[in-house]
Amino acid sequence: MTTQPRTGTAPAAVAPTLLGTAEPLATAYDLALMDLDGVCYRGAEPVEHADEGVAAARTLGMRTVFVTNNANRPPATVADQLTGLGIPTRAEEVMTSSQAAAAVLAETLPAGTLVLAVGGAGLREALTEAGFRITASAADRPAAVVQGFAPEVGWAQLTEAAYAIGAGARYVATNLDATLPTERGMAVGNGSLVAAVVSATGVRPVSAGKPQPEIFRQAAARGAGTRPLAVGDRLDTDLAGARAAGIPGLHVLTGVSDARDVLLAAPAERPSYLAVDLRGLAEPHPAPVPAGGGWWSCGAAAARVADPPHLALRLGTAVTELEPETPVTVSLDAWRCLTAAAWAAADAGTPMARQQVPALEVVAPR
Template sequence: MTTTTATLLASAEPLASAYDVALMDLDGVCYRGPEPVDHADTGVTAARDLGLRMMFVTNNAAREPQTIADQLSSLGIPTTAEEVMTSSQAAAAILAESLPGGSLVLPIGGPGLRMALTEAGFRLAESAQDEPVAVVQGFAPDLGWRDLSEAAYAIAAGARYVATNLDATLPTERGMAVGNGSLVAAVTNATGVAPVSAGKPEPEIFRQAAARAHGRRPIAVGDRLDTDIAGARAAGIPALHVLTGVSDARDVLLAAPHERPSFLATDLRGLSAPHPAPVPDGEWWTCGAAAARVTGPEPHLEVNLRGRTVELDPAEPVTVSLDAWRALAAAAWAAADAGTPLTVRQVPVLEVVAPR
């Protein structure tokens, strides 16, 4: 795998043909809680028809791979347990690299975490009194004070500390709920010990998933810049960002270099489409029929569509085409890299219209 550049890439052929396996995020990409994301089922089906294999990679550590596979299948995305990679499995693999088989580990989390540790050859402790050599903390909706305190007791006694992920929030159908990272913060605050994280944005989970899928040309797909995209970039894997979850189109324009995606789409239908990359033309960046630039003593964005130039009012939401969004992202990133970064007050809320 090669390191991706901090700008948009071009693909003259559909991404599903250019790459051999998609490392797919779940929450915000395929579903939100129990509800499907629009066009996720047809997007995956079309990509598979073009030869793209799927590996679903999730920071969710509570559920077993088969449970996740069953949910995806019920939503029109036929999936086997072997096509699911959880952060619990990644955490177990990290421990297996340095601890002998049969070591006693305290799981703080759900059945998916317990299963991953057992399959990796570890024995499971029930409390800190069992003197575990390691603690692995993953999200479960019924975790409480007693569980977190057992983790703190074991860590204070010298146990190694691993977290499945550090996501502060968890997307649900009702909005953002408390995530594993917020619960980990309580244990860290009590012990002064920060865990090793196995999940996104750490690169190891992407590398493990690509290796399991025998992927030679993997592409990551996600909705969060700070986890999905940052983790893919850290692993040297190109990433497609979709607008069906957490990070919106304006967030992409303001993204730091290590969180910039390689490709942009509104949803998973973008896997079956070619992706033109913006190219510089003087102070403009052009993509298809659209062009954009950052200009002025007080930097602001302008977009040009078919010869008509419009200055974007940051106080007014604006609807743009997918190519215009690509051009705007390239212009904003180039300005930031040249020392003139835009702020959230200079970029309007963007609604991106997918091509028909």
């Protein structure tokens, strides 16, 4: 099985621990590269406090570019939905994985090249705007195949892709997300459809979307950001992609990855800041600091990984040994120091297992 290569420069490094800022994130950073599903909306419904969080950040001077792995919808359609949910947005403030895929092709293929598009209107629009000609048939001998999700994609389109790739066409995927969040649950995503073509051809595509860094770099350039901050709800795409691009990331608890997932995050998926929701953009973020004896402190809370491996939380002088099977409600500062303690233990060679970490409900002070 082969993989088609990409070239690029190495990203800047982001510290594999939580960062801190005494000023609001919206003034410490000039551009938010913001995810959509699970951050701004869930399907057709708004995420709680998303509109006020974005409004507060913009009032403080932060610009926004909304970065999505959704390849099906054109940017104008996404912008209209956000505007209807109370987040006024222009089409040029939306960066889709279809646009990222078109930019990837444009690095090596000239305008006018024939491309087989497997996907929806958003993909066809992005390729056309990048100057490519589009076909739906491998018989036309396209130079490349670009595959993105659309509900209508099925056997016939996947087979045309396989024919073209088998004949030597380059293969690019908008993203490799195996699932797609919907109001009914997790549906089959583009990555699952790509897997069928990979199985048939033995060729793995270049992926343009998250967690690859390219889409973040393009979005940062579009927003003219010199100090960008990525914002997301999913560790394996939003935060992993931010870290791959060398951009600090803010994780919010309104989508896929929960507070316990963050404690267990691999170094390549760790966020730099933690918040309950987008209101965290307008707030300072204290960094946990070592406090001796394995303790990490943040505000009025402190935490450590005790032996045998389990989490201990200290509030004032009272120490609570957290029971893995008992859900616990903690403050935002407590979550920060619990996370720092768990990451430090993992980096020292004693990572915690999921069954050793209780489910956490994080409550932010308001």
